[in-house]
Amino acid sequence: MDVERLKAKADEISELEIKRLLDRTPGSAELHERAVRSLPKGVASNFQAGDPYPVYLQRGQGSKVWDVDGTEYVDFHGGFGVNVVGHAHPKIVEAIRKVADQGIHFAVTTPTTVALAEAICERFELEQMRFVNSGTEATMDAIRVARAATGRDRIVKMEGSYHGHHDCVLFSVVPESDVLGTRFHVSGESADAEGTAYTTQPTSKGVPRSMWNDTIIVPFNDAQAFEDVARQHGDEIAAVILEPVMMNIGIVVPQPGYLQALRDTCERHGIVLIYDEVKCGGTIAYGGATERFGVRPHLAAFAKAVGGGATVGAFGGEARIMEYVTKGAAQQGTFNGNPLSVAAGYAALTEVLTRDAYEELAKMGTLLAEGCQRAIDENDIPAHTVDLGAKGCVSYRREPLRNYRDFLETIPELFYASFSWMINRGLFLTPGDEEQWTVSVQHTEEDVRRYADAFGEFCAELAA
Numbered sequence: 020m021d022v023e024r025l026k027a028k029a030d031e032i033s034e035l036e037i038k039r040l041l042d043r044t045p046g047s048a049e050l051h052e053r054a055v056r057s058l059p060k061g062v063a064s065n066f067q068a069g070d071p072y073p074v075y076l077q078r079g080q081g082s083k084v085w086d087v088d089g090t091e092y093v094d095f096h097g098g099f100g101v102n103v104v105g106h107a108h109p110k111i112v113e114a115i116r117k118v119a120d121q122g123i124h125f126a127v128t129t130p131t132t133v134a135l136a137e138a139i140c141e142r143f144e145l146e147q148m149r150f151v152n153s154g155t156e157a158t159m160d161a162i163r164v165a166r167a168a169t170g171r172d173r174i175v176k177m178e179g180s181y182h183g184h185h186d187c188v189l190f191s192v193v194p195e196s197d198v199l200g201t202r203f204h205v206s207g208e209s210a211d212a213e214g215t216a217y218t219t220q221p222t223s224k225g226v227p228r229s230m231w232n233d234t235i236i237v238p239f240n241d242a243q244a245f246e247d248v249a250r251q252h253g254d255e256i257a258a259v260i261l262e263p264v265m266m267n268i269g270i271v272v273p274q275p276g277y278l279q280a281l282r283d284t285c286e287r288h289g290i291v292l293i294y295d296e297v298k299c300g301g302t303i304a305y306g307g308a309t310e311r312f313g314v315r316p317h318l319a320a321f322a323k324a325v326g327g328g329a330t331v332g333a334f335g336g337e338a339r340i341m342e343y344v345t346k347g348a349a350q351q352g353t354f355n356g357n358p359l360s361v362a363a364g365y366a367a368l369t370e371v372l373t374r375d376a377y378e379e380l381a382k383m384g385t386l387l388a389e390g391c392q393r394a395i396d397e398n399d400i401p402a403h404t405v406d407l408g409a410k411g412c413v414s415y416r417r418e419p420l421r422n423y424r425d426f427l428e429t430i431p432e433l434f435y436a437s438f439s440w441m442i443n444r445g446l447f448l449t450p451g452d453e454e455q456w457t458v459s460v461q462h463t464e465e466d467v468r469r470y471a472d473a474f475g476e477f478c479a480e481l482a483a
């Protein structure tokens with residue numbers, strides 16, 4: 020199918036659907052007008068912003084959410100992958116209510132805090148862990164502890180990966196094309212002689228330029244690139260941090276042998292292997308990426324789904340590394356292990372997100388992915404689906420992605436047309452093509468069919 024014609028059709032669909040969206044969301048328009056006075060862009064976080072305004076939500080129940088105009092949607096946004104338990108799950112609500120009656124905050128460790136730590140350690144095969152309050156804090160503290168344990172400053176991260184908004188990982192998150200050239204054409208910023216690793220400017224304003232040198236970038240799914248940089252700079256590198264399955268450019272699964280090769284290189288050079296399981300930890304298997312892919316990291320960072328909707332973050336791993344939090348590495352926080360959050364997390368992990376639940380989530384996810392793939396095939400759309408437990412996505416490129424550069428070959432126009440099409444048909448999705456759907460334990464086959472049917476109609480319209 021002619022891609023230029025498809026893009027033109029997608030733009031047509033977008034124009035029509037965005038107009039419909041604006042016509043039917045006057046309550047969001049009004050709230051936006053009020054919100055921009057106190058909140059830049061009218062939102063609590065840059066990732067919540069929308070153009071010209073986001074659809075603001077009022078409430079959620081089960082698999083559904085309602086916007087401020089009272090319109091109902093089936094929720095596949097899932098709070099950016101947090102809500103694998105769905106909304107207002109009775110077990111989570113009960114746990115939070117109980118705590119609300121008994122003291123919401125002490126800044127003192129409680130029995131439930133310890134119980135949740137035990138549950139997280141058991142589930143994700145960690146010897147020890149500490150609590151934090153977000154994915155950002157989890158990766159930040161994991162990196163600090165790795166630096167403390169190795170006495171080294173530099174870290175390696177993957178091109179195009181997101182690990183939260185602390186300074187040292189805000190490099191090459193969405194790299195521009197002029198920087199991408201560095202990997203193949205060795206220039207001043209190449210970090211190794213092969214030119215496969217590079218250093219670059221911060222992705223965010225406000226990150227000190229002086230930090231450039233300490234974050235080295237390599238491509239995902241390229242064990243040799245990491246081996247090269249480790250061979251040349253191994254004694255300067257504290258850690259390599261990666262999502263074992265990249266989930267901020269659609270979904271990119273690790274090639275067979277890749278994670279083991281990284282681990283082997285780390286072992287040889289005394290580098291700490293850190294998995295960022297913030298997104299995949301509570302979603303792709305009971306035991307997260309370690310269980311699903313069978314290669315254990317030295318440290319791992321968690322947040323999102325492990326809190327059952329409350330603000331829980333955690334990081335942990337080998338005790339010989341974690342012990343550095345008692346040997347001079349700062350690891351603290353007033354709200355760490357907050358009773359309200361840990362009660363929700365404990366109920367989520369022990370009563371809702373059981374092994375059986377992951378079997379059901381996988382069935383639901385496969386039903387959805389197969390439905391979408393059928394629509395793609397029938398209409399010859401240049402796209403593919405990825406199916407991974409509670410997570411999945413459509414990426415607008417025929418072949419599966421191996422790294423960030425493949426993601427740059429996807430066709431964003433098709434995604435944006437699909438987004439407004441779906442939201443106008445009662446399906447609440449994440450607003451960017453880098454994101455995925457999240458299925459919850461409260462989603463039904465009917466919910467999933469509704470998504471697949473609407474997506475099928477979208478593909479047919481695109482191809483018409």
Ligand SMILES: Cc1ncc(COP(=O)(O)O)c(C=O)c1O
Pocket residue numbers: 099152153154155156158181182183184262266267295296297298322323
């Ligand atoms: C892989 C990954 N790591 C870290 C983070 C940061 O988590 P938080 O937004 O809770 O700070 C995110 C957030 O989307 C993420 O996707």
